Amino acid sequence: MALELFTIFYFIISAGLIYPPAEFVAVGLTIENLFSKFLGNPLENILQYHLKRSILSLFVYSMLPLVYILMILYLNYVEFSFLFSDTSLIIKCFTTTAIVLPMFAMYQIYNWVSNNYKSHPTVQNLSKFASESENWETLASEINTEYRRITKVSLKINPIVTLVVTDSWVLKICPFVTHIAKLEDTNIQVVESRLFSLAQDYSENQVLKLEVKSRNNKFENFNILLNILAFRELESQLQRRIPISTGITIHRTDAEQFIHEFKKVVNENPKYHPTEESEERCIGCFQALPDVKLKKNCQDVNEAQNCTTCQCRPSWCLQCMGQWFASRQDPEKKSEWMSSKCTCPMCRSIFCVLDVHLLENN
Ligand SMILES: [Zn+2]
Ligand SMILES: [Zn+2]
Ligand SMILES: [Zn+2]
Numbered sequence: 363m364a365l366e367l368f369t370i371f372y373f374i375i376s377a378g379l380i381y382p383p384a385e386f387v388a389v390g391l392t393i394e395n396l397f398s399k400f401l402g403n404p405l406e407n408i409l410q411y412h413l414k415r416s417i418l419s420l421f422v423y424s425m426l427p428l429v430y431i432l433m434i435l436y437l438n439y440v441e442f443s444f445l446f447s448d449t450s451l452i453i454k455c456f457t458t459t460a461i462v463l464p465m466f467a468m469y470q471i472y473n474w475v476s477n478n479y480k481s482h483p484t485v486q487n488l489s490k491f492a493s494e495s496e497n498w499e500t501l502a503s504e505i506n507t508e509y510r511r512i513t514k515v516s517l518k519i520n521p522i523v524t525l526v527v528t529d530s531w532v533l534k535i536c537p538f539v540t541h542i543a544k545l546e547d548t549n550i551q552v553v554e555s556r557l558f559s560l561a562q563d564y565s566e567n568q569v570l571k572l573e574v575k576s577r578n579n580k581f582e583n584f585n586i587l588l589n590i591l592a593f594r595e596l597e598s599q600l601q602r603r604i605p606i607s608t609g610i611t612i613h614r615t616d617a618e619q620f621i622h623e624f625k626k627v628v629n630e631n632p633k634y635h636p637t638e639e640s641e642e643r644c645i646g647c648f649q650a651l652p653d654v655k656l657k658k659n660c661q662d663v664n665e666a667q668n669c670t671t672c673q674c675r676p677s678w679c680l681q682c683m684g685q686w687f688a689s690r691q692d693p694e695k696k697s698e699w700m701s702s703k704c705t706c707p708m709c710r711s712i713f714c715v716l717d718v719h720l721l722e723n724n
Contacts, residue, residue: 365439372433376426382521393422408509408526408533409488409502409540413479416538417471424467427460483539490580491544505531505542515599517592525586527599532574534584541574541584545600549575552593552606553585568613572596572604590615620691620699621684627700627715628680631659634719638675645707646682653721654680656706660716667703672711676721683718 363371378386379393386392394401397418404411434440445457474482479498488498508514508528517525526533532548534541554571570593572586588596590612597604606612614622634655644650656672678686686707691699703714 365434368434368437368439369430372430376430379426380423380522387521393419405510407502407506409484409505412535412540413474413482413484416482416484417474419537420467420471421464424463427456428464431457431460484542487540487542487581491542505533513599515595517588517595519587519592525588525592525596527596534574534586541581543574543576543581543584547577547580549577550600550604551575552604552610552612554607555610555612570610570612594618616693616696617685617688620688620696621681623700624684624687624715625680628654628684628718628720631716631719633722634676635722636676640676640721644679644682645677646686647679650679650681652676652678654678654683655719655721656711656713656717657719658713658717659719660714662714667712669703669713669717670711672706672709672713672717674706674708677708680718680720687715 375391378391382392390396394415400418401411401414431445435442435445445453479485485498488501491501492498505528508531509526511529514526514528519525522537524535526535527545530545532543532545532550551573552570553573556569556571558567558569568590570588570590572588572593573583574586575583593604593612594615634657636655640652644652653676655676656674658669658671660669662668687704688699690704691702695702700715703712705712
C-alpha cells in the first residue's frame with residue numbers, strides 16, 4: 363500500500379472513531395465497543411460509565427496523530443530523520459503537535475480524575491443539584507437507579523449525542539460532558555423548526571430545536587435537536603405536550619395524519635349500542651376508556667378477503683385502534699391505507715375502517 367493510500371485509510375478510520383457512522387457501529391468499530399471491558403456496563407452506572415468514556419475518548423482522540431506517525435515509521439514509509447530534520451515546516455509542526463497533544467490530554471485527564479472527578483464538567487453539572495449534606499455520588503446513584511427502570515427513554519440524536527429521560531431527570535450525553543436537568547425544575551419548549559427537504563414525509567425532514575431551561579437557575583440551559591418521531595416519544599415519556607413558540611408549525615407524521623383521517627371516518631359510521639361490558643381500560647394505552655367496537659358494516663362480499671365479524675367486547679380506544687390499523691399497513695403504499703383492511707388485535711377477524719363503531723354512550 364502506498365503512503366497516500368495508507369494516509370487516506372487511516373484518516374477514514376480516525377474520523378469514523380470520532381463520529382461513528384452506522385457502518386462502523388454495525389461492525390463494532392466504536393470506542394465504546396473496543397474498550398467495553400474498561401467501561402463496564404452502562405446499565406449499572408450510567409453516569410460513571412460516561413465519565414470514564416469521556417476520559418477514554420479524549421485519550422484516544424489525542425493519540426490518533428501520534429499513532430499515525432508510529433505506524434508509518436513501523437511500516438517503513440518514511441525514515442525517522444524525515445520527520446524531524448530534513449523536512450518541511452508543515453511536517454515538523456505536525457510531528458510536534460502529535461507529540462504534544464497526548465501530553466495536554468493527559469494533563470486534562472489528570473485534572474478531571476483527581477479529587478474524585480470534582481473538576482469534571484459532568485460532575486460540576488450534577489453537583490449543582492446536591493444539597494449541603496449530599497455529594498454528587500448520591501445523586502448519581504439516584505439517576506443510575508432510574509436509568510435501570512424500563513420507564514426511561516433513550517434517544518440517539520446523532521452518532522455522538524444521546525438524550526436520556528428518566529422519571530425525574532433529563533440527560534443530554536455528549537462525548538465529554540453530560541448536561542443534566544431535573545424535570546421538576548425544568549421548562550422544555552420548542553424554539554425552532556428546520557425543514558430539510560420538501561419531500562412528503564415530514565417525519566424525517568422536520569427537525570425541532572428544543573430549549574431546556576432551568577426555572578431556578580440550577581443548570582445552564584441547553585438545546586436538543588430532535589426529529590418529529592423522537593419528539594413524540596419524548597412527549598409520551600413526559601406525559602404532556604411540549605409547548606411550542608408562536609410561529610412554529612409541527613407537521614404531522616404520516617401515521618398521525620392517517621389517524622386524524624381515520625377518526626373522521628369512524629365518526630361518520632353508525633354508533634354501536636353496547637350489549638356487553640367493556641374492558642375497564644383500553645388494552646393499548648391502559649389509560650383511556652375503551653370506546654370502539656368492531657362490527658361488520660361494510661358491503662364487501664366478493665373481495666379476496668372479506669371482512670368478518672369480531673366477537674370481542676369493546677377493549678380499545680379509537681386512538682389506539684387507529685394506531686394499530688396504521689401499524690399494520692404497507693409503508694410504501696400510503697395512499698391505499700384507508701381502503702385497506704386490518705385484523706382485530708385480539709381475534710384476528712378482518713375489518714375495514716367502515717366496521718369501526720364508536721360506542722353509543724360515548
Ligand atoms: Zn388506548
Ligand atoms: Zn376481535
Ligand atoms: Zn369491512
